[in-house]
Amino acid sequence: MDTTSLTGKELAAALNADTKQRAAALTDGGTAPRLVLVVANDDPASGWYVKSLQRAAERLGISCDTVDLGAEASAEAIRTELTKLSADPAVDAVMLQTPLPAGVALADVASAIVAAKDVDGVSPHSLGLLATGLPGFPPATSQAVVALAKHHGIPLAGQHVAIVGQSNVVGKPLAQLLLAENATVTVCHSRTTDLPAVTSAADVVVAAAGRAGLITERHIHKGAVLIDVGTNEGPDGSIVGDVDAESVQGKAAALSPVPGGVGPVTTALLMRHVVQAAEAARS
Numbered sequence: 131m132d133t134t135s136l137t138g139k140e141l142a143a144a145l146n147a148d149t150k151q152r153a154a155a156l157t158d159g160g161t162a163p164r165l166v167l168v169v170a171n172d173d174p175a176s177g178w179y180v181k182s183l184q185r186a187a188e189r190l191g192i193s194c195d196t197v198d199l200g201a202e203a204s205a206e207a208i209r210t211e212l213t214k215l216s217a218d219p220a221v222d223a224v225m226l227q228t229p230l231p232a233g234v235a236l237a238d239v240a241s242a243i244v245a246a247k248d249v250d251g252v253s254p255h256s257l258g259l260l261a262t263g264l265p266g267f268p269p270a271t272s273q274a275v276v277a278l279a280k281h282h283g284i285p286l287a288g289q290h291v292a293i294v295g296q297s298n299v300v301g302k303p304l305a306q307l308l309l310a311e312n313a314t315v316t317v318c319h320s321r322t323t324d325l326p327a328v329t330s331a332a333d334v335v336v337a338a339a340g341r342a343g344l345i346t347e348r349h350i351h352k353g354a355v356l357i358d359v360g361t362n363e364g365p366d367g368s369i370v371g372d373v374d375a376e377s378v379q380g381k382a383a384a385l386s387p388v389p390g391g392v393g394p395v396t397t398a399l400l401m402r403h404v405v406q407a408a409e410a411a412r413s
């Protein structure tokens with residue numbers, strides 16, 4: 131069996147073409163959509179991600195600024211900045227980067243981002259909207275997993291999907307989005323007893339643990355679909371996923387590559403959210 135590569139580049143390009151047009155229409159109407167990234171760390175991976183978001187925004191005609199509060203910022207300072215940006219009519223969208231300073235909880239400070247500008251769906255309010263099926267912005271990475279599966283014609287309704295990872299940023303919101311697609315969802319984590327037995331029972335396995343090479347051919351049944359959310363630094367400094375791609379070749383029906391799978395769709399969806407937030411603010 132050949133393992134199909136679930137690339138995200140085509141879908142991202144289609145989403146970006148639409149976003150670019152909508153951003154241009156907003157700019158023609160008076161003001162470009164504006165995203166502000168709030169950073170409170172000196173983490174190199176976060177710095178790289180911020181630069182890639184700035185480049186993506188620039189390509190699409192979205193204005194993107196960064197507010198750097200420093201790696202020692204207090205929860206209060208972060209909340210104050212997020213409250214200010216939430217109230218600023220010149221700002222359409224706010225994204226808080228992780229990691230946060232030690233002792234600062236994401237859910238605690240993210241509650242200061244108003245839902246209408248919370249384009250990565252990190253605030254408890256946004257997560258509540260998602261859980262109850264009300265309109266709001268879902269976290270872009272989780273949304274990208276579902277969008278990528280649909281784009282490649284992977285059925286979800288009635289299918290058993292196992293998610294490896296239960297974070298508030300990826301695993302939990304993804305479980306909500308998959309339930310909304312009528313999938314049967316199992317969420318695994320580091321305390322799951324016999325992970326290979328649980329994931330081998332699933333039709334689709336989503337790896338979101340942040341552990342390079344965690345998922346191998348032992349973790350899937352023949353013909354399962356694998357979606358790899360993981361972005362880890364490989365031994366040579368390159369980016370690698372959570373799936374040992376070599377080991378599952380020929381056993382998995384399909385696997386999303388890292389890089390080039392979930393990542394580009396995530397960025398494209400984030401930028402689309404910025405334009406949606408700007409459109410809503412001007413209507």
Ligand code: NAP
Nearest residue numbers: 271295296297300319320321338339340359360361393396
């Ligand atoms: P996280 O907050 O560290 O959460 C990791 C989750 O994986 C936790 O629930 C943890 O379980 C579980 N886990 C860790 N080791 C495990 C193991 N050996 N077996 C089973 N479960 C295990 O990470 P995150 O923020 O959700 O990110 C996950 C990955 O996605 C990272 O590689 C991150 O870089 C990547 N990511 C990618 C994108 C993208 O756009 N492609 C966006 C965001 C994140 P416990 O809860 O029991 O600790």
